[in-house]
Amino acid sequence: MVKFEFLELFGEIDDDLIRQAGQPWKRKKKLFHIEGYGAKIACAVIIIAVLLGSVFHTEVRAAWEKFTTMISRMLGVSEDLAPYTEIKDIPIINNGMKLTLKEIILDNDELLILLSQGNEDEEASLKEIAIEGDIWIDSQELIFQECYLNDGGLDKTAQNYVLGYYIDDDITVGNIAEIKTLFTVKDTEDSIIGEFEYHFTASKEEMEKNTETISLNQTIKEAGTIDMKLNKLTLNSISSRIYGVCPDLILGKQYYLIGSDNLGNPITYNLDIFENPNMIFVKDKDYHIAPEATSMELQLSVHKIDTENVIESSNDGDVIIEDTMEESPEGLEAVADKFTLEFK
């Protein structure tokens, strides 16, 4: 095989595509995002900053926050912030809407926030909302990644949202971190229902402790074509990953681990990253492992990729619906024996 054959051929792609990618990237406002197996609507997402002026705005704000915090500390007038454990599960009510911070999870380079939406009048039906959220850890603003409805199907009375933030490696999280969040809740007409602010301290350990790491020793073999070894499972109330190795996995297909937890809740993990031989399966957001579950039974399944894209944009470019790899369940094929992973 000629080494770098693809790179060489890829050098000849269309000039305009090269030119476009050579320009600075302009982030887009992204409101709706459909993704994953089964193409379910994740939730209404509003990107934190409006394109124009966003850099200016965030930089000035972050600098101002840092400056005021520093001055406060120097003068010894820093306000006493409540610890996370005290503000957790306490709802804030604004314009009849109740928003509750249920959980904060620090998982490697990701911060996940679980919010619960309710009404002051508990009889009233829940409104369809969009949540915009800014968050600062020790005055450093985190990068917003995603927001999705975490309905789960496990708790029918709650409307839970997950907001995910990326922690760039320039950001340091102190052992006792000062966390400030500002959530703006809007209705479907883009009108503000209310702003909800939390300002508290949380220990790094506290935020990390909800993610369990379990060593695995599970081998999956299939007719000489797949020799996979799963070696680690990470699990918290929102996300879960399974790490493994599989030398020379054949690509051009999508791989899943499909099954259910021991309480019967269906679970699907998608192969999300493969860097020969390392692989990471990530739990699909539409599936939920019950908190009381102690194990799950999974089976490796393979699906041929449908290369048709679904990309739609509204006239003003605000709404992008995309699913770059949509699969139909018909072509899904189980290719190895079922196995059980014990995690509690």
Added chain:
Amino acid sequence: MEDIQIIDLFLERNETAIHEASKKYTHFCFGIAWNILSNKEDSEECVNDTWFATWKCIPPKKPAVLPSFLGKITRGFAIDCLRKKYAAKRMDKHMEDIAGELENLDGTLSYTLDEYMEEKELIQIINKFLQGLSETDRDIFIRRYWYMDSIKDIAKRHGISLSGAKSKLFRCRNKLQNKIEDEAAGERRIV
């Protein structure tokens, strides 16, 4: 100077063309070579070779997008140089990673080109594939495999996590692999 004027100088065989092109695009071309070679001398050599090769190519060629045209030449020289480094086992980690990510595609491409398709056809398939991607995925894919950006730089550019960038790249590679195999299967049926 505008690109069109620089191209005209080349077409007129005016040696100022090289000066103007290098004045405007040395930084751009050096960046491309540097991402592949991570070596100042080797990158400079690729850039210098670029001006000479451009002088030889225009005319008869008349590039539609000058930076892409120059970048392609630099990139080609840099990949040639990379092959020598690879043979001498002097390739750096960044390019080893990229080469590793593309192992599967290299294999498929090698087989497809030998048996069923011409290069031009495959480039058309890849162009079509890229145009079909979302703007974000396309940018990520081209930044990684044309400009050879690091995953970290791509994650920063798009405000996503490292694992998010890796995941998008994996999905796109997987899709492209599937696309090429499908097209090759179509050709096979015709043959």
